[in-house]
Amino acid sequence: MSTDPRAQRSRAAVVQGAAELLLADGPGGVTVDAVVQRTGVARSTIYRHFPTSTDVLRAAVDAVLPEVAPGGRALAGDSPRDVLVRRVTATAEQLSTGAWVRALPALLELVAREPALEAHRTEIVARHRTDLVEHLRAAADAGLLPVGADLGVAADRLVGPLFYRRLVTGEPLTPELCEQLVDSVLTPGDPR
Amino acid sequence: MSTDPRAQRSRAAVVQGAAELLLADGPGGVTVDAVVQRTGVARSTIYRHFPTSTDVLRAAVDAVLPEVAPGGRALAGDSPRDVLVRRVTATAEQLSTGAWVRALPALLELVAREPALEAHRTEIVARHRTDLVEHLRAAADAGLLPVGADLGVAADRLVGPLFYRRLVTGEPLTPELCEQLVDSVLTPGDPR
DNA sequence: CCAGTACGAAACAGTACTGTAGCGAAACGG
DNA sequence: CCGTTTCGCTACAGTACTGTTTCGTACTGG
Numbered sequence: 117m118s119t120d121p122r123a124q125r126s127r128a129a130v131v132q133g134a135a136e137l138l139l140a141d142g143p144g145g146v147t148v149d150a151v152v153q154r155t156g157v158a159r160s161t162i163y164r165h166f167p168t169s170t171d172v173l174r175a176a177v178d179a180v181l182p183e184v185a186p187g188g189r190a191l192a193g194d195s196p197r198d199v200l201v202r203r204v205t206a207t208a209e210q211l212s213t214g215a216w217v218r219a220l221p222a223l224l225e226l227v228a229r230e231p232a233l234e235a236h237r238t239e240i241v242a243r244h245r246t247d248l249v250e251h252l253r254a255a256a257d258a259g260l261l262p263v264g265a266d267l268g269v270a271a272d273r274l275v276g277p278l279f280y281r282r283l284v285t286g287e288p289l290t291p292e293l294c295e296q297l298v299d300s301v302l303t304p305g306d307p308r
Numbered sequence: 309m310s311t312d313p314r315a316q317r318s319r320a321a322v323v324q325g326a327a328e329l330l331l332a333d334g335p336g337g338v339t340v341d342a343v344v345q346r347t348g349v350a351r352s353t354i355y356r357h358f359p360t361s362t363d364v365l366r367a368a369v370d371a372v373l374p375e376v377a378p379g380g381r382a383l384a385g386d387s388p389r390d391v392l393v394r395r396v397t398a399t400a401e402q403l404s405t406g407a408w409v410r411a412l413p414a415l416l417e418l419v420a421r422e423p424a425l426e427a428h429r430t431e432i433v434a435r436h437r438t439d440l441v442e443h444l445r446a447a448a449d450a451g452l453l454p455v456g457a458d459l460g461v462a463a464d465r466l467v468g469p470l471f472y473r474r475l476v477t478g479e480p481l482t483p484e485l486c487e488q489l490v491d492s493v494l495t496p497g498d499p500r
Numbered sequence: 501c502c503a504g505t506a507c508g509a510a511a512c513a514g515t516a517c518t519g520t521a522g523c524g525a526a527a528c529g530g
Numbered sequence: 531c532c533g534t535t536t537c538g539c540t541a542c543a544g545t546a547c548t549g550t551t552t553c554g555t556a557c558t559g560g
Contacts, residue, residue: 118505119559120505120557120558120559121557121558122505122506122507122557122558123392123505123506123507125335126506126507136556142417142421142534144336147546147547147548148547148548148549149546149547149548156508157507157508158507158508158509158510159508159509159510160507160508160509160510160550160552161506161507161508163548163549163550164506164507168548168549169547169548182351186539196323217420218420218421221413221416221419221421222417222420223418224413224416224417224475224476225334225413225414225416225417227412227413228321228409228413228414229334229410229413229414234478237478238478241476241478243475245477266488267490268479269469269485272472272473272477272479272494273465273469273489275472276468276469276470276471276472276473277461277464277465277468277469278468279468279471279472279475279476280464280467280468280469280471280472281468282429283416283471283475284432284433284471285437285464286433287460287464293461296458296461297465300465300492300493301492302423302532309520312527312528312529312535312536313527313528314526314528314535314536314537315525315535315536315537318536318537339517339518339519340517340518340519341516341517347536348538349538350537350538350539351519351538351540352520352521352522352537352538352539352540353536353537353538355518355519355520356536358538360518360519361517361518361519465547
Protein backbone atom coordinates (compact mmCIF):
# COMPACT_ATOMS: atom_id res chain seq x y z
CA MET A 117 0.00 0.00 0.00
CA SER A 118 2.47 2.63 1.12
CA THR A 119 5.25 0.63 -0.56
CA ASP A 120 3.75 1.21 -3.98
CA PRO A 121 6.42 3.15 -5.89
CA ARG A 122 3.72 5.10 -7.71
CA ALA A 123 2.44 6.58 -4.48
CA GLN A 124 5.92 7.43 -3.24
CA ARG A 125 6.85 8.98 -6.56
CA SER A 126 3.84 11.22 -6.84
CA ARG A 127 4.01 12.27 -3.20
CA ALA A 128 7.67 13.19 -3.52
CA ALA A 129 6.95 15.12 -6.71
CA VAL A 130 4.20 17.08 -4.97
CA VAL A 131 6.39 17.97 -2.00
CA GLN A 132 9.29 18.98 -4.18
CA GLY A 133 7.14 21.06 -6.49
CA ALA A 134 5.45 22.74 -3.56
CA ALA A 135 8.83 23.51 -1.99
CA GLU A 136 10.02 25.07 -5.24
CA LEU A 137 6.87 27.16 -5.43
CA LEU A 138 7.35 28.19 -1.82
CA LEU A 139 10.86 29.42 -2.51
CA ALA A 140 9.90 31.09 -5.78
CA ASP A 141 6.56 32.72 -5.00
CA GLY A 142 6.16 32.51 -1.26
CA PRO A 143 3.44 30.73 0.69
CA GLY A 144 0.73 32.37 -1.39
CA GLY A 145 2.13 30.70 -4.48
CA VAL A 146 1.63 27.19 -3.13
CA THR A 147 -1.80 26.44 -4.54
CA VAL A 148 -3.08 23.06 -5.61
CA ASP A 149 -3.51 24.21 -9.18
CA ALA A 150 0.04 25.56 -9.28
CA VAL A 151 1.43 22.27 -7.99
CA VAL A 152 -0.64 20.40 -10.56
CA GLN A 153 0.67 22.53 -13.39
CA ARG A 154 4.26 22.38 -12.18
CA THR A 155 4.51 18.69 -11.39
CA GLY A 156 1.98 17.09 -13.71
CA VAL A 157 0.52 15.26 -10.74
CA ALA A 158 -3.24 15.22 -10.97
CA ARG A 159 -5.46 17.20 -8.68
CA SER A 160 -7.21 14.14 -7.33
CA THR A 161 -3.87 12.49 -6.57
CA ILE A 162 -2.76 15.44 -4.47
CA TYR A 163 -5.95 15.33 -2.44
CA ARG A 164 -5.46 11.60 -2.00
CA HIS A 165 -2.10 12.25 -0.34
CA PHE A 166 -2.94 15.41 1.59
CA PRO A 167 -6.21 16.16 3.36
CA THR A 168 -6.02 19.84 2.58
CA SER A 169 -3.88 22.31 0.69
CA THR A 170 -2.54 23.62 3.98
CA ASP A 171 -0.98 20.22 4.58
CA VAL A 172 0.78 20.47 1.24
CA LEU A 173 2.20 23.82 2.31
CA ARG A 174 3.23 22.35 5.64
CA ALA A 175 5.03 19.48 3.93
CA ALA A 176 6.80 22.00 1.70
CA VAL A 177 7.92 23.98 4.75
CA ASP A 178 9.14 20.76 6.33
CA ALA A 179 11.14 20.01 3.22
CA VAL A 180 12.64 23.47 3.08
CA LEU A 181 13.35 24.37 6.69
CA PRO A 182 16.13 21.88 7.49
CA GLU A 183 18.40 23.67 5.05
CA VAL A 184 18.48 26.58 7.44
CA ALA A 185 20.94 24.85 9.74
CA PRO A 186 24.31 24.99 8.03
CA GLY A 187 26.18 22.78 10.47
CA GLY A 188 29.64 23.51 9.11
CA ARG A 189 32.14 20.95 10.34
CA ALA A 190 34.97 22.34 12.38
CA LEU A 191 38.45 21.31 11.33
CA ALA A 192 40.61 20.05 14.13
CA GLY A 193 43.53 22.44 13.99
CA ASP A 194 41.46 25.61 13.80
CA SER A 195 41.43 28.21 16.52
CA PRO A 196 38.07 28.90 18.15
CA ARG A 197 38.04 32.31 16.51
CA ASP A 198 38.57 30.83 13.05
CA VAL A 199 35.78 28.35 13.66
CA LEU A 200 33.43 31.16 14.62
CA VAL A 201 34.45 33.29 11.67
CA ARG A 202 33.86 30.44 9.28
CA ARG A 203 30.54 29.63 10.91
CA VAL A 204 29.29 33.23 10.81
CA THR A 205 30.52 33.68 7.27
CA ALA A 206 28.67 30.54 6.22
CA THR A 207 25.48 31.93 7.70
CA ALA A 208 26.04 35.21 5.87
CA GLU A 209 26.56 33.44 2.57
CA GLN A 210 23.47 31.37 3.09
CA LEU A 211 21.42 34.47 3.86
CA SER A 212 22.70 36.02 0.65
CA THR A 213 21.57 33.08 -1.45
CA GLY A 214 18.88 34.10 -3.90
CA ALA A 215 16.37 31.54 -2.72
CA TRP A 216 16.63 32.56 0.90
CA VAL A 217 16.43 36.23 0.22
CA ARG A 218 12.91 35.62 -1.06
CA ALA A 219 11.95 32.71 1.14
CA LEU A 220 13.01 33.95 4.54
CA PRO A 221 10.52 36.82 4.83
CA ALA A 222 7.80 34.56 3.52
CA LEU A 223 8.61 31.85 6.03
CA LEU A 224 8.74 34.32 8.90
CA GLU A 225 5.39 35.75 7.89
CA LEU A 226 3.96 32.26 7.66
CA VAL A 227 5.28 31.22 11.05
CA ALA A 228 4.00 34.44 12.61
CA ARG A 229 0.50 33.73 11.32
CA GLU A 230 0.29 29.96 11.71
CA PRO A 231 0.67 28.87 15.32
CA ALA A 232 0.89 25.28 14.14
CA LEU A 233 4.32 25.98 12.68
CA GLU A 234 5.63 27.47 15.91
CA ALA A 235 7.05 24.11 16.96
CA HIS A 236 9.02 23.88 13.73
CA ARG A 237 10.43 27.33 14.26
CA THR A 238 11.70 26.65 17.75
CA GLU A 239 13.17 23.33 16.66
CA ILE A 240 15.06 24.81 13.73
CA VAL A 241 16.22 27.80 15.76
CA ALA A 242 17.37 25.47 18.52
CA ARG A 243 19.40 23.36 16.10
CA HIS A 244 20.88 26.47 14.55
CA ARG A 245 21.59 27.93 17.97
CA THR A 246 23.06 25.00 19.87
CA ASP A 247 25.55 24.57 17.08
CA LEU A 248 26.64 28.18 17.37
CA VAL A 249 26.59 28.16 21.16
CA GLU A 250 28.80 25.08 21.09
CA HIS A 251 31.46 26.98 19.18
CA LEU A 252 31.08 29.89 21.57
CA ARG A 253 31.55 27.61 24.56
CA ALA A 254 34.79 26.36 23.07
CA ALA A 255 35.89 29.96 22.68
CA ALA A 256 34.88 30.69 26.27
CA ASP A 257 36.87 27.69 27.48
CA ALA A 258 39.85 29.08 25.64
CA GLY A 259 39.45 32.31 27.58
CA LEU A 260 38.33 34.34 24.61
CA LEU A 261 35.12 35.48 26.31
CA PRO A 262 34.57 37.24 29.62
CA VAL A 263 33.86 34.76 32.40
CA GLY A 264 30.21 35.58 33.05
CA ALA A 265 29.25 35.99 29.42
CA ASP A 266 25.78 34.82 28.36
CA LEU A 267 26.41 32.57 25.38
CA GLY A 268 22.89 33.03 24.10
CA VAL A 269 23.28 36.77 23.98
CA ALA A 270 26.68 36.31 22.39
CA ALA A 271 25.04 34.24 19.66
CA ASP A 272 22.45 36.96 19.12
CA ARG A 273 25.21 39.52 18.79
CA LEU A 274 26.95 37.33 16.22
CA VAL A 275 24.14 36.57 13.79
CA GLY A 276 21.54 39.17 14.78
CA PRO A 277 23.15 41.95 12.73
CA LEU A 278 23.34 39.62 9.73
CA PHE A 279 19.62 38.84 9.78
CA TYR A 280 18.86 42.49 10.46
CA ARG A 281 20.82 43.63 7.44
CA ARG A 282 19.35 41.01 5.21
CA LEU A 283 15.75 41.40 6.32
CA VAL A 284 15.41 45.06 7.22
CA THR A 285 18.05 47.29 5.69
CA GLY A 286 19.02 45.20 2.68
CA GLU A 287 22.71 46.01 3.05
CA PRO A 288 25.25 43.44 1.84
CA LEU A 289 26.85 40.90 4.15
CA THR A 290 30.59 41.09 3.63
CA PRO A 291 33.25 38.77 5.04
CA GLU A 292 34.79 41.80 6.71
CA LEU A 293 31.55 42.42 8.56
CA CYS A 294 31.55 38.82 9.76
CA GLU A 295 35.07 39.12 11.11
CA GLN A 296 34.19 42.39 12.78
CA LEU A 297 31.22 40.78 14.46
CA VAL A 298 33.24 37.86 15.76
CA ASP A 299 35.95 40.14 17.08
CA SER A 300 33.38 42.39 18.72
CA VAL A 301 32.11 39.44 20.71
CA LEU A 302 35.47 37.89 21.51
CA THR A 303 38.12 39.38 23.74
CA PRO A 304 36.37 42.58 24.69
CA GLY A 305 39.07 45.16 25.15
CA ASP A 306 41.76 43.27 23.27
CA PRO A 307 40.58 43.05 19.65
CA ARG A 308 43.31 40.68 18.54
CA MET B 309 -13.51 69.15 -6.02
CA SER B 310 -10.80 67.80 -3.78
CA THR B 311 -11.85 70.29 -1.09
CA ASP B 312 -15.19 68.58 -0.62
CA PRO B 313 -15.23 67.39 2.99
CA ARG B 314 -17.16 64.31 1.98
CA ALA B 315 -14.36 63.12 -0.27
CA GLN B 316 -11.71 63.84 2.31
CA ARG B 317 -13.68 62.08 5.01
CA SER B 318 -14.31 58.92 3.07
CA ARG B 319 -10.77 58.74 1.76
CA ALA B 320 -9.35 59.13 5.25
CA ALA B 321 -11.74 56.47 6.54
CA VAL B 322 -10.61 54.06 3.84
CA VAL B 323 -6.92 54.63 4.54
CA GLN B 324 -7.36 54.28 8.27
CA GLY B 325 -9.48 51.17 7.96
CA ALA B 326 -7.02 49.63 5.53
CA ALA B 327 -4.15 50.43 7.89
CA GLU B 328 -5.97 48.76 10.77
CA LEU B 329 -6.60 45.71 8.64
CA LEU B 330 -2.97 45.68 7.60
CA LEU B 331 -1.83 45.63 11.21
CA ALA B 332 -4.44 43.11 12.27
CA ASP B 333 -4.47 40.60 9.43
CA GLY B 334 -1.46 41.44 7.31
CA PRO B 335 -1.41 42.50 3.67
CA GLY B 336 -3.67 39.64 2.66
CA GLY B 337 -6.38 41.01 4.92
CA VAL B 338 -6.58 44.31 3.10
CA THR B 339 -9.34 43.52 0.62
CA VAL B 340 -11.89 45.94 -0.73
CA ASP B 341 -14.75 44.01 0.82
CA ALA B 342 -13.05 43.98 4.20
CA VAL B 343 -12.51 47.75 4.05
CA VAL B 344 -16.15 48.20 3.05
CA GLN B 345 -17.36 46.14 5.96
CA ARG B 346 -15.03 47.79 8.45
CA THR B 347 -15.48 51.41 7.46
CA GLY B 348 -18.98 51.54 6.01
CA VAL B 349 -17.57 53.28 2.96
CA ALA B 350 -19.20 51.93 -0.17
CA ARG B 351 -17.40 49.79 -2.67
CA SER B 352 -17.95 52.24 -5.50
CA THR B 353 -16.59 55.07 -3.36
CA ILE B 354 -13.35 53.21 -2.71
CA TYR B 355 -12.87 52.61 -6.41
CA ARG B 356 -13.57 56.26 -7.05
CA HIS B 357 -10.64 57.20 -4.80
CA PHE B 358 -8.22 54.43 -5.70
CA PRO B 359 -7.67 52.95 -9.16
CA THR B 360 -7.02 49.48 -7.80
CA SER B 361 -7.00 47.58 -4.54
CA THR B 362 -3.21 47.54 -4.61
CA ASP B 363 -3.27 51.32 -4.32
CA VAL B 364 -5.39 51.01 -1.20
CA LEU B 365 -2.79 48.68 0.27
CA ARG B 366 -0.01 51.05 -0.71
CA ALA B 367 -1.79 53.95 0.97
CA ALA B 368 -2.20 51.82 4.08
CA VAL B 369 1.50 51.01 4.08
CA ASP B 370 2.26 54.70 3.68
CA ALA B 371 0.05 55.48 6.65
CA VAL B 372 1.63 52.80 8.81
CA LEU B 373 5.33 52.90 7.98
CA PRO B 374 6.23 56.31 9.48
CA GLU B 375 5.48 54.94 12.92
CA VAL B 376 8.54 52.76 12.61
CA ALA B 377 10.86 55.67 13.35
CA PRO B 378 10.56 56.35 17.05
CA GLY B 379 12.62 59.53 17.09
CA GLY B 380 12.82 59.81 20.85
CA ARG B 381 13.93 63.26 21.90
CA ALA B 382 17.16 63.37 23.84
CA LEU B 383 17.09 65.22 27.11
CA ALA B 384 19.88 67.73 27.53
CA GLY B 385 21.54 66.47 30.69
CA ASP B 386 21.79 62.83 29.68
CA SER B 387 25.02 61.02 29.05
CA PRO B 388 25.52 59.60 25.56
CA ARG B 389 25.24 56.11 27.02
CA ASP B 390 21.89 56.90 28.65
CA VAL B 391 20.61 58.33 25.40
CA LEU B 392 21.58 55.17 23.55
CA VAL B 393 20.08 52.92 26.19
CA ARG B 394 16.81 54.81 26.08
CA ARG B 395 16.82 54.77 22.31
CA VAL B 396 17.51 51.05 22.06
CA THR B 397 15.00 50.27 24.79
CA ALA B 398 12.38 52.29 22.93
CA THR B 399 13.03 50.24 19.81
CA ALA B 400 12.73 47.04 21.82
CA GLU B 401 9.43 48.13 23.32
CA GLN B 402 8.10 49.08 19.94
CA LEU B 403 9.10 45.72 18.51
CA SER B 404 7.27 44.04 21.37
CA THR B 405 4.04 45.90 20.68
CA GLY B 406 1.30 43.54 19.64
CA ALA B 407 0.57 45.29 16.39
CA TRP B 408 4.17 45.23 15.23
CA VAL B 409 4.74 41.65 16.16
CA ARG B 410 2.19 40.71 13.54
CA ALA B 411 2.76 43.53 11.08
CA LEU B 412 6.53 43.50 10.79
CA PRO B 413 6.90 40.09 9.15
CA ALA B 414 4.02 40.89 6.85
CA LEU B 415 5.54 44.21 5.85
CA LEU B 416 8.93 42.65 5.24
CA GLU B 417 7.36 39.98 3.09
CA LEU B 418 5.44 42.62 1.19
CA VAL B 419 8.51 44.77 0.61
CA ALA B 420 10.51 41.75 -0.48
CA ARG B 421 7.91 40.90 -3.11
CA GLU B 422 6.87 44.36 -4.30
CA PRO B 423 9.81 46.26 -5.80
CA ALA B 424 7.65 49.37 -5.87
CA LEU B 425 7.85 49.57 -2.09
CA GLU B 426 11.64 49.34 -2.06
CA ALA B 427 11.93 53.13 -2.03
CA HIS B 428 9.75 53.32 1.06
CA ARG B 429 11.90 50.77 2.81
CA THR B 430 15.15 52.57 2.21
CA GLU B 431 13.61 55.88 3.24
CA ILE B 432 12.23 54.54 6.52
CA VAL B 433 15.42 52.64 7.28
CA ALA B 434 17.44 55.77 6.56
CA ARG B 435 15.37 57.87 8.93
CA HIS B 436 15.57 55.19 11.56
CA ARG B 437 19.29 54.85 11.05
CA THR B 438 20.47 58.46 10.85
CA ASP B 439 18.76 59.07 14.16
CA LEU B 440 20.62 56.20 15.77
CA VAL B 441 23.89 57.03 14.08
CA GLU B 442 23.56 60.57 15.36
CA HIS B 443 23.46 59.33 18.94
CA LEU B 444 26.40 57.05 18.22
CA ARG B 445 28.39 59.94 16.82
CA ALA B 446 27.80 61.87 20.03
CA ALA B 447 29.07 58.87 21.95
CA ALA B 448 32.10 58.64 19.68
CA ASP B 449 32.84 62.32 20.20
CA ALA B 450 32.73 61.67 23.94
CA GLY B 451 35.40 59.01 23.45
CA LEU B 452 33.10 56.11 24.21
CA LEU B 453 33.86 54.37 20.93
CA PRO B 454 37.15 53.30 19.41
CA VAL B 455 38.49 55.92 17.03
CA GLY B 456 38.08 54.10 13.74
CA ALA B 457 34.70 52.56 14.56
CA ASP B 458 32.18 52.24 11.75
CA LEU B 459 29.03 53.84 13.09
CA GLY B 460 26.83 51.95 10.67
CA VAL B 461 28.13 48.63 11.89
CA ALA B 462 27.75 49.86 15.45
CA ALA B 463 24.10 50.60 14.74
CA ASP B 464 23.65 47.10 13.31
CA ARG B 465 25.20 45.64 16.44
CA LEU B 466 22.80 47.67 18.59
CA VAL B 467 19.45 46.88 17.03
CA GLY B 468 20.27 43.84 14.90
CA PRO B 469 19.99 41.40 17.80
CA LEU B 470 16.65 42.94 18.77
CA PHE B 471 15.13 42.40 15.34
CA TYR B 472 16.70 38.95 15.17
CA ARG B 473 15.14 37.92 18.45
CA ARG B 474 11.77 39.34 17.56
CA LEU B 475 11.62 37.98 14.02
CA VAL B 476 13.54 34.72 14.14
CA THR B 477 13.89 33.24 17.60
CA GLY B 478 10.89 34.82 19.29
CA GLU B 479 12.79 35.42 22.52
CA PRO B 480 11.74 38.35 24.71
CA LEU B 481 13.45 41.73 24.53
CA THR B 482 14.35 42.71 28.07
CA PRO B 483 15.72 46.06 29.25
CA GLU B 484 18.75 44.16 30.55
CA LEU B 485 19.45 42.91 27.04
CA CYS B 486 19.27 46.46 25.72
CA GLU B 487 21.78 47.68 28.29
CA GLN B 488 24.04 44.75 27.52
CA LEU B 489 23.94 45.58 23.84
CA VAL B 490 24.78 49.23 24.38
CA ASP B 491 27.65 48.36 26.69
CA SER B 492 28.94 45.79 24.24
CA VAL B 493 29.25 48.48 21.60
CA LEU B 494 30.60 51.24 23.83
CA THR B 495 33.99 51.25 25.49
CA PRO B 496 35.24 47.91 24.28
CA GLY B 497 37.48 46.56 27.03
CA ASP B 498 36.19 48.86 29.75
CA PRO B 499 32.55 47.89 30.30
CA ARG B 500 31.75 50.81 32.57
C1' DC C 501 -1.31 -13.13 -15.91
C1' DC C 502 -4.71 -10.64 -13.36
C1' DA C 503 -6.92 -8.53 -9.38
C1' DG C 504 -6.04 -4.51 -6.87
C1' DT C 505 -4.51 0.01 -6.72
C1' DA C 506 -2.87 4.44 -7.92
C1' DC C 507 -3.09 7.38 -11.59
C1' DG C 508 -4.56 11.49 -15.01
C1' DA C 509 -8.31 14.06 -16.94
C1' DA C 510 -12.22 16.66 -16.44
C1' DA C 511 -16.29 18.50 -14.60
C1' DC C 512 -18.62 20.28 -10.55
C1' DA C 513 -20.41 23.37 -6.68
C1' DG C 514 -18.93 26.62 -3.40
C1' DT C 515 -16.35 30.57 -1.82
C1' DA C 516 -13.86 34.86 -2.10
C1' DC C 517 -12.16 38.71 -4.35
C1' DT C 518 -11.78 42.19 -8.24
C1' DG C 519 -13.46 45.85 -10.94
C1' DT C 520 -17.69 47.99 -13.43
C1' DA C 521 -22.17 50.00 -13.78
C1' DG C 522 -26.58 52.15 -12.68
C1' DC C 523 -29.52 54.35 -9.43
C1' DG C 524 -31.74 57.29 -5.99
C1' DA C 525 -30.54 59.93 -1.79
C1' DA C 526 -27.93 63.05 0.73
C1' DA C 527 -24.61 66.57 1.33
C1' DC C 528 -22.04 70.43 -0.33
C1' DG C 529 -21.35 75.30 -1.93
C1' DG C 530 -22.23 79.36 -4.52
C1' DC D 531 -32.18 77.50 -2.63
C1' DC D 532 -30.86 74.67 -6.35
C1' DG D 533 -27.39 72.65 -9.42
C1' DT D 534 -23.41 69.71 -8.77
C1' DT D 535 -20.87 66.38 -6.53
C1' DT D 536 -20.32 62.56 -3.67
C1' DC D 537 -22.37 59.15 -1.44
C1' DG D 538 -24.38 54.20 -0.27
C1' DC D 539 -26.61 50.32 -2.26
C1' DT D 540 -27.12 46.51 -5.27
C1' DA D 541 -26.27 43.70 -9.02
C1' DC D 542 -23.09 41.97 -12.33
C1' DA D 543 -19.36 39.47 -15.05
C1' DG D 544 -14.82 37.67 -14.55
C1' DT D 545 -11.09 35.36 -12.16
C1' DA D 546 -8.87 32.25 -8.93
C1' DC D 547 -8.78 28.78 -5.65
C1' DT D 548 -10.69 24.87 -2.83
C1' DG D 549 -12.35 20.32 -2.22
C1' DT D 550 -15.37 16.45 -4.30
C1' DT D 551 -16.58 13.25 -7.66
C1' DT D 552 -16.54 10.24 -11.63
C1' DC D 553 -14.41 7.48 -15.09
C1' DG D 554 -11.25 5.20 -17.95
C1' DT D 555 -6.26 3.97 -18.01
C1' DA D 556 -1.84 2.30 -16.66
C1' DC D 557 1.02 0.41 -13.39
C1' DT D 558 2.27 -2.96 -9.42
C1' DG D 559 2.82 -7.18 -7.08
C1' DG D 560 1.59 -11.77 -6.05
